[in-house]
Amino acid sequence: MHQHQPFHPAIFNQAGLNLQAIFNLDQLPPEMLIQLDEPEKVSDKYRQLILLGHGGKAMWASLQASGIQSENPVDDFTVRTIADYFSRDFPDCGYALIYPGIRLIGLQSLGKLAGWHHSSPLKVGINAAWGTWFAYRAVVLADTNFKPTSPLQGVSPCNSCQHKVCIDHCPASALADGVLNFQKCVDYRKQPASKCKTTCLARVSCPVASDHRYCDEQIRYHYGLSMKTIEQKY
Structure with a gap:
């Protein structure tokens, strides 16, 4: 071989x-x-x-x-x-x-x-x-011949999450049905007083691996880019 x-x-x-x-x-x-x-x-x-x-x-x-x-x-x-x-x-x-x-x-x-x-x-x-x-x-x-990697094992942590804090912390109620309502999210983020222009309060509330949460500057950067896209397209 x-x-x-x-x-x-x-x-x-x-x-x-x-x-x-x-x-x-x-x-x-x-x-x-x-x-x-x-x-x-x-x-x-x-x-x-x-x-x-x-x-x-x-x-x-x-x-x-x-x-x-x-x-x-x-x-x-x-x-x-x-x-x-x-x-x-x-x-x-x-x-x-x-x-x-x-x-x-x-x-x-x-x-x-x-x-x-x-x-x-x-x-x-x-x-x-x-x-x-x-x-x-x-x-x-x-054009390489590396050994293929094995998949990271595990299931979605959401399956065993009892408190669903992400749903409770979404100020747009965009997760009220347990899955993101994109239009509600977009409509809220476009509001002048939105608390989610450069962050996602639902996402940062998630306790899973919270020690790896991006720093504030990185969060502002990525969500600032997504906000520009929303303003241009929606």
Whole structure:
């Protein structure tokens, strides 16, 4: 059997991209492979898909230390880290970025395959290790031969949550039915006196892995971006 290449996660961990999942392309669900193969058949050029994410506060701290100043600092920091990784450790391996980019890919579907993503009333992923405080940062196709990773084990912590504090703490009552009513959320956030313009009071009230909650600056950044999108599109 052909020996696997060693996957060295140190550069990613140091950058705070501390969630990594490796899949062989030929083991992905057929519908996902079809999506990846449009508009060109990438499975003829690459063997693996690498999903990168961050959990907790480390990525934001590394980003701030990097000094990157740009319109999309999180994406630019991630792309630079990936480029540094391949140029330093695997210069002979070709790779291509699917995300961030203009191509559509089901990030939550990949997150479910990795065991990162379980359903929550907030419509964001949740797991026991990180709560809701993780995010998808990159999808990379690569001509590598790393050992595929095993899925993170566990079920949604929401299944055993008795108090449902996220529902009680939503000032828009957007979770009253146990699942996010997107329009109620948007309508409340657009109000001048909204308490959720640059945060989500329901999300920050969740006790699962609360020690990994993003710092206030990071929360304001991400929810500030989502507020701009709401103002432009809704």
